[in-house]
Amino acid sequence: MIERKFISKGIRNAELDTYFQKELERVDYSHCEIQRTPLNTRIIIYAGRPGMVIGRGGKKIQDMTYTIEKDFKIEKPQLEVKALENADLNARVISKQIAEALEKGMKHKRIVSIYLKRIMRAGALGVEIDIAGKISGERSRTEKFQEGYIKKSGFPAEDLMSKAMQVAVLKAGTIGVSVKIMKDVPAIMKVEKNISTMKTAMDAAKKKAEEKKEVEELAEETEEKSTDDKTKDDTKDTKIDAKEKKTPVKKKETVAKKEEKAEAKPKVAKRQETAADKKETKTK
Incomplete structure (x- = not known):
């Protein structure tokens, strides 16, 4: 007996669905939900164009409620129309x-x-x-x-x-x-997708950290090279300064030697003259 009741309800629902398909052919009818309560039977119609389902002044929906109550023997049917969230x-x-x-x-x-x-x-x-x-x-x-x-x-x-x-x-x-x-x-695929996204995020973070480390190491190397170059430049500058300091002393020494030689030349000439005079006197 219980099985027959369920089967009869299922047949009635299917017949009601086919009725709505024929009546609401041009309004993008999707499906209907039937909720039975002790007071009335609530029928929710989902359609792409809810305004056309209701009709002018609600005339069409009133005609449908009358036919549902008479032909399908549903007590106190209450029709509601809802628009589809996404008809596509x-x-x-x-x-x-x-x-x-x-x-x-x-x-x-x-x-x-x-x-x-x-x-x-x-x-x-x-x-x-x-x-x-x-x-x-x-x-x-x-x-x-x-x-x-x-x-x-x-x-x-x-x-x-x-x-x-x-x-x-x-x-x-x-x-x-x-x-x-x-x-x-499916829920399983969602979990797998979340795991894969987490893995990709972790890999990206790891890669970013490695790149940051490499950049820091390069910066340290460049700083070391710059300090070495600076020290080399400083040593070169010190050597150049030392050379510049030494060169004027040498110049001064050379000038003094030249002056001494110039002073010595007339003395040598005088000695030679005196020697020549002595030879002449001897010959005489």
Whole structure:
């Protein structure tokens, strides 16, 4: 009995979702949440254009509440409309827009490339768009377009991915559009990413410290070289000063010797003259 209740509730929710899809076809309908309370049943509708869901003076939402209460037998339904935070990260909205563009006659590759860039720019981790059917020619085929990181199986593929499928009706036949958007990273990958960022930060800090040490060592070497050069220059200057001091003494000595020689020359000449006179007297 309990199982039947759960199954009946699930069927009712699915029927309600299909009803909203048909009624809110042009307002970028995403999904609905049903919250049952003892007083009433609260139904939250998420759409890209909430103003069009409400209608003029709330007429459209009143008509929907009446049909839900009558056809789906939900007691006291209370409808609320909320805008989507980011419509480009919602697979149902994107698949619907791609299907509408294909029905208008646009090329599938051009549409897919535009939406891939748009989804990745919106902050998605990865996206995959599959288009199957008679795309061009008589034979049907499937084309897959992927960008970023996509998980194919496991818990992330079920809970962290937005999936949707729409059908585009063309003259050649029907074309199926499947969209898968990976919104968030698994917790394990986040931990690994944090560890890798910490490692890179530590390596960068270590490298910076080594570079600083090398710069300090170079500065010390340059200072030592400059001090050695200064000492050498000082010794050279002292030697040059000593030479300059010595050179005038030598000059003075040479001048004194020349004067002595000049004084000695006339004495020698006089002696020679006296010697010559003596020889002449002897000869006489």
